[in-house]
Amino acid sequence: MKAAPFRYHAPRTIDEAVTLLAEVAPLDGRVLAGGQSLVPIMAFRLTRPAHLVDINGVEALRRLAVEGERLCIGACVRHSAFHRPVVDGPLGQLLSTVVHHIAHHPIRTRGTFCGSVAHADPASEWCTVAATLDAEIVAQSVRGSRVIPAREFFAGIMTTTLAEDELLTEVRLPLLAPDTRFGFYEFNRRAGDFALAMALAVYRVEDGRIVEPRLAVGGAEPHARRMADAEQVLAGRPPTAESFADAAEHAAAAVDPMEDAQTTAEYRRDLVRTVARRALERSLT
Amino acid sequence: MTEKIDIELHINGRGHAVRVEPRKTLVDAIRDECGLTGTHIGCEHGVCGACTVIIDDDAVRSCLMFAVQAQGKRIRTVESLADGDKLHPMQAAFIAHHALQCGFCTPGFLMLAVNALETNPDLTDEEILDLLSSNLCRCTGYQNIIKAVRSTFAEMRQAHAR
Numbered sequence: 517m518k519a520a521p522f523r524y525h526a527p528r529t530i531d532e533a534v535t536l537l538a539e540v541a542p543l544d545g546r547v548l549a550g551g552q553s554l555v556p557i558m559a560f561r562l563t564r565p566a567h568l569v570d571i572n573g574v575e576a577l578r579r580l581a582v583e584g585e586r587l588c589i590g591a592c593v594r595h596s597a598f599h600r601p602v603v604d605g606p607l608g609q610l611l612s613t614v615v616h617h618i619a620h621h622p623i624r625t626r627g628t629f630c631g632s633v634a635h636a637d638p639a640s641e642w643c644t645v646a647a648t649l650d651a652e653i654v655a656q657s658v659r660g661s662r663v664i665p666a667r668e669f670f671a672g673i674m675t676t677t678l679a680e681d682e683l684l685t686e687v688r689l690p691l692l693a694p695d696t697r698f699g700f701y702e703f704n705r706r707a708g709d710f711a712l713a714m715a716l717a718v719y720r721v722e723d724g725r726i727v728e729p730r731l732a733v734g735g736a737e738p739h740a741r742r743m744a745d746a747e748q749v750l751a752g753r754p755p756t757a758e759s760f761a762d763a764a765e766h767a768a769a770a771v772d773p774m775e776d777a778q779t780t781a782e783y784r785r786d787l788v789r790t791v792a793r794r795a796l797e798r799s800l801t
Numbered sequence: 802m803t804e805k806i807d808i809e810l811h812i813n814g815r816g817h818a819v820r821v822e823p824r825k826t827l828v829d830a831i832r833d834e835c836g837l838t839g840t841h842i843g844c845e846h847g848v849c850g851a852c853t854v855i856i857d858d859d860a861v862r863s864c865l866m867f868a869v870q871a872q873g874k875r876i877r878t879v880e881s882l883a884d885g886d887k888l889h890p891m892q893a894a895f896i897a898h899h900a901l902q903c904g905f906c907t908p909g910f911l912m913l914a915v916n917a918l919e920t921n922p923d924l925t926d927e928e929i930l931d932l933l934s935s936n937l938c939r940c941t942g943y944q945n946i947i948k949a950v951r952s953t954f955a956e957m958r959q960a961h962a963r
Contacts, residue, residue, distance in 0.1 A: 517845035521803040524823035524869055555826075555865045556846035568823070572870060596859070620935030622850065622913065625859035626866070707934040 519555070520564035526573050530656060533571055534683050538658045540567035541680040547571060549591060549631035552623050577685060586652070586688040591631070595624035606692040614641050614700050614716070620708040633669075634684045636676045636739060638774065639710040641702070642687075643670065644734030647741050648716045649689050655682040663688075670739035673774075695720050697755070699798030701791045702735070711735035712779060713787040715767070715795035719750065726750045731763060731796070736773050736788050743767040746792065755800065764793035808872045812837060813881040821868045828852040830868035831878060839879040839908050843937070850936030853909040854878050860916040879908035882915060891915050891953050900949035902940040909936050914950045918957060926951055 525540070527533040537545065545567030548554060557563050571577055571591060579590035580597060587603055598615040601608030618624055618632075618641050632642040633653065646653070651666040655678055669676050678684060692698075702714035713736045719729040729750035734740035746767040753759040773784035805820045812835055819834040826845075831854070832838050840863060843851035847865040854863045855877040882889035891914050894900070901907045910933070917924055917932055924932065929951055938946060 518826075518829075519824040521822060521824055523803060524806070524867070526869075551865055551867075551870075552847060555867075556848075558824075559846045559864070570870060616931070620850075621917075621932050622853055622860045622862050622935055623847065623865075626861050707931065 517559045519558035520561055522565055523567045525567060525569045527569065527571065528573055528575070530574060530576055530683070530685060533569055533574055534657050534681070536569050537683055538681045540569065543567060545569060547634070547683060549634075550594065550627035552619070552627035553631070553635050553637065571683070579686070582691065583688075585691050587691060589629045589687045589689070591628065591683070591685050593629050595619075595627050595629065595632075596621075598629070599624070603691065605694050606696040606698060607689060610692070610698045610700070610716075610718070611645070613698075614645055617641050617700070617702045617711070617714070623708075630684050630687050633687055634676065634678060636670055636672075636674050637710070638673055638738055638740070639712075639714075639735040640740070641711070641714065641734070644714055644716050644732055644740040645689070646687060647734070647739070648718055648730050648732035649692075652688040653678075653684060654686040654688065655679070656685045657682045661685075667741070670741070673738045675738075692718070693720060697721065697799040699795040699800070701794035701798060703787055703791055713784060713791045715788070715791040717792075717795045717799050719755070719799070721755060724754050725752050726755055726759070727752075729763075731767060731792060733767055733771060733788055733792060736771050736784050738774065743770050743792070745770050750796075755796075757797070760793050760796035763796060764789045767792040806869055808869055810835060810868065810871055810876060811874065812876045813878060819868070823867060823869050825868045826864050827854075827866040827868045827871050827876075828863035830871075831863060831876070834868075837878050837880055841905055841908055843905070843909075848937070849906070849909070850913065851906050851909040853912045853936065855912055855916045858916070858920055860913050877912070879911055882911060889915065890956065891918065891950070894949040894953045894956075895946075898945045898949035898952065900941060900945040906936060906938040910938070910946055910950075914953070918954060922954065922957055922961075924954060929954060 546565040548568045548570045577590040577592040580593045598611040632640045646666045653664045698718045702711045714734045717731045719726045729747045731746045732742045746763040749763045768789035773781040775781045810817045817835040841851040843849035852863045
């Protein structure tokens with residue numbers, strides 16, 4: 517249970533970090549952020565990177581700021597930063613609701629928002645948030661900087677469209693209008709464990725009817741995504757138990773659930789129906 | 802083997818100059834290089850919490866950090882809790898409530914709970930339960946650990962109210 521040897525690099529600036537990454541990524545170099553996923557899999561020797569580029573000393577990546585209509589979350593912002601709302605309004609509330617489902621307190625003091633997004637575990641709460649809100653993901657390398665929309669970022673289980681020499685420097689989330697409602701529900705077998713399924717619902721109500729519905733499911737498929745059929749079912753309907761149940765049914769029908777030894781596809785589909793309905797119901801409280 | 806790096810770790814107010822491979826976890830360095838064996842190693846992959854220490858006011862798992870990453874940070878381990886023969890109130894409560902049997906998980910639970918007491922003294926009983934769900938104990942059945950921590954929080958609140 518000891519990690520294999522590696523060369524350690526501790527850049528102080530983003531430029532230094534991407535220059536190092538360009539050099540060592542082809543030599544099996546990896547970025548080390550919070551380390552709460554990478555270090556355990558190194559201890560198991562499931563991965564044995566030859567180089568680690570530790571970005572924890574890059575001051576510029578600790579940025580957490582509102583810019584225009586967006587919340588910008590730098591690559592070194594820890595989960596625990598969201599324990600209390602970081603912005604006024606529904607987005608801050610949403611993030612502080614979701615963060616308590618991420619592992620346990622001592623993991624949240626080290627693990628980072630952007631690290632979770634880059635790691636792209638199917639059961640990641642932040643990936644579900646990023647998919648729901650169509651986050652913008654900023655990637656930087658010596659070749660330049662680009663912004664990747666969440667729907668083009670997640671490519672499969674722990675797989676993203678980030679190139680090996682790219683550093684995920686920031687995730688940007690849209691601020692939510694003050695009348696935005698949201699609900700989150702996650703199912704796992706033990707407190708803090710990986711989710712078997714989760715759902716996040718976000719919408720507004722105009723004249724008693726749902727507008728701009730967003731409903732994403734995480735943990736059930738290789739990566740979190742919005743459920744277009746279920747959202748269509750919600751649009752224009754009143755936020756009631758009936759429309760919620762209908763949307764949940766559509767979400768369950770649309771998923772292609774992952775299976776493992778303990779979890780059949782049928783069971784996971786049933787879970788999706790339940791978490792989608794409960795997430796929607798929680799939007800009312 | 803990779804080259805060893807010279808670093809200095811600040812643990813419980815004292816500096817320790819050590820020479821470590823980058824892959825050496827903080828908990829291994831605390832125990833093997835600095836001789837502070839109060840911090841225990843359980844699972845070595847961030848699940849059990851036995852190695853919990855306080856770094857710059859945050860409870861962290863020292864098996865999920867490399868020692869080289871802890872340079873320049875203030876590290877506190879279970880050895881820092883007692884003042885000579887006088888136990889920290891949390892340690893005294895663990896004894897009073899029989900919150901330990903074999904004692905293997907105890908340093909981790911103590912550092913987790915003491916950090917919460919110092920940074921978030923208004924935690925509710927429910928929040929304390931959620932906090933403690935992060936660490937594993939294989940003998941007490943948890944109830945007495947929960948009682949010990951809740952009673953220490955309650956005592957501190959009463960002391961402040963007076």
